[in-house]
Amino acid sequence: MRSKDGFTLIxxxxxxxxxxxxxxxxxxxxxxxxxxxxxxxxxIKATLESQNMTRLFIQLSFIKTVVSITSDSIACTLEYPDGTSQNISIEAPSDTSFTYFGSDASTVVSVPADVRIIRINMLVAAAEGITKTFSTDVAPYRLNDG
Structure with missing residues (x-):
């Protein structure tokens, strides 16, 4: 007779x-x-990186005079709305570069005195290997005015 104490293999x-x-x-x-x-x-990391563009845009909008330019930095004098000035070198973060234009926004310039528009080019790496390039133009309203 079979015991009912355990389970069957099935x-x-x-x-x-x-x-x-x-x-x-x-x-x-x-x-x-x-x-x-x-x-x-x-x-989230990509979003934080792209916030650098906003910071640069704000900083570059206060340029009064340009001293020297390269593709990854700009030495200049900033003039703030309260009248204070500051000599500063603005360095582009990694994967960011600057392009400089004359007044027509189509002529690339290399002489600091000719700069009227600064284009910020930023490469942002997002998830799954996706990269996007963002650009914005800054025309500092006080640049080289009297």
Missing amino acids: ELIAVLIIIGILSLGATFGLSHIVRSSLFTEEN
Whole structure:
């Protein structure tokens, strides 16, 4: 006569298969959560990097005179609305460059006295290897006026 104290082999295999299926579903769910978290983290870094463009735009808008220019820096005198002035060298962050134009915004210039418009070019790396290039033009309203 057979004892009813244990489980049959078929019952144990069925339970193991069910546990395996549930584990597989949980693994896919967790991997999706981790991937979404990494995607969000990379996009937050890209957003913080792009805020450098706003900072540069504001800084460059106060230029009174340009002393020297390169593709990654500009030495200049800033004049603030309260009348104070400051000699400063503005360095472009990594993956950022400056292009300098005359008054028509189509002629690239290399002489500091001819600069009227400064283009900020920024390469931002986002999630999943996506890179975007952003550009904005700054025409400092006090540049070289009397």
